[in-house]
Amino acid sequence: MQTTPSATTAETKCLFVTLGMLVLDELHSYGQNPKVNVIGGSGVYACLGARLYLPPPMSHRLGWLIRTGDDFPHTIREYFHSWNILLLETRNRGQLSTRGELIYQGTTFGPKTFRYTTKPLKIEPRDLIDTPLLSSSSIHFLTSPVDAIDQIPQVLRLRHSRGIEEPLTIIWEPAPPSCISPNMAACFEAVELVDVSSPNYIELAALFDVDLSDEERFDPAIIENLAHKCLAHGIGSSKQGSVIVRAGREGCCIYSRKRKALVWLPAFYLDSSRIVDPTGAGNAFLGDLLKAPVLWNGAIVRGRL
Template structure:
């Protein structure tokens, strides 16, 4: 992977969250959103020198904190900021119902500022090898068609890898047909286990059974994923880990990095917000590096582990070992995960 190549671009949102806890504590201006966490996941495995191969456009308002902007600049990605001088940034309210980050409610408190296809013109985002979307089934095909048309206009005829996670609120039985119609246009379809169950009208309790998750994922695979049917379904299943299934791959389950039976889980797992998005950014880079879906899943599982160790984003630092996140070398954690999960 040459430094000048653009490897990854997320077209998800950047959101400033207000987080309320049952004890009355309140956090404000917490960086979140699918685009932020997916970019984090990719950035973890593209350290300095390669970090510029991430092209990231964020659409912000007149109240976007300078401190967060400086933090994102410190990641060293090819960051482009689209500003709205007369509008606020996208903001959300996240309310936890208990003290262990379990049930929660989320709602947007300002109008959403998304990245549209017109914003991509004459930018390096059109050069990316992989795109990550969080989008409704009704919108993904339109957005993707527009992206591919823009790339064609600039002479980029090769197809990029498209990773799509369905927008959570669109995961309802009435949208199942639209999802099935959309998956042949993407290369990786990645709902989480609860979203997958919701699309089929199943109760959340059904996801306690891995065989049930497999049977639902198989329905999408049989319907067709990818333009030539060679795409994959990747189900992010929280404490169950992740399921990877493709036409040439029997169902493979990978464990989460922090497993429930591990003694350190309770101390290390702080907030699961953004873990699924971070998984997909790391998965994307893993697939570019290995061309192997299961190995990419290992990258994804490790990427998710860094997202859940705190509220908001992990801390980047450097020492004689090189770049660290939360004081840990990312590739050492990957090797540890591959060893303990039997992938080495």
């Protein structure tokens, strides 16, 4: 196993880090030939979203650690280096890169299925040890609630053991397969550890045994009610955090206990006919979110909405 940093100096103070993965997807769309080596994974798009608000030289304060195998395309590696970020790569000799198969089930970008076709090379908190990424001021997770309950305290302990006491903003995306009603208690435990919890609306509904997979039956009132239930439980150690429910083409629903306010923000895109594939849009949105200078007249993290 070999770790290779980008040219950026190790002393760089990070503003944003994601523990999301890098996945090489095989993409199947209805009536089209499969596309291979499609860049995917929550880490890719969260990093990309943050990069939109951090042009050079500030982009060097955006940290990302990727794990790759022997088959990782050199062209993709060079593409990531062109982002001018603090990129750390761990090359896992004798292993394949993380690969997945994504299948859209209809002619729209609605219902889809995903499976890993190789063993996932996950990023763990211990991978941040002795890197400038550990001291980042914000961090993004996409995990199951069980993993969040395990990993977030690990990150905090590692920071404390190295004398890093600066405030940390944590945003958590529940892993879609884990959003089922038997995991509700674990999800409520996990949100107590974060500043922002952000499921998409279908995942949030599934957690409460509500089926919202039919896009034609989209009902904002149902989403608002479910968001209220999450907020009533309390997000963050002070219970002042926020829930942001991503709703695709309908935008997002942001709810904060401190402000006692709920707001819908519309989706933003220039020309829907140019959208090739919306995969990763929600991850990118959350990367934007942590680094956007202004959103709804103020910060939405750490209970300040």
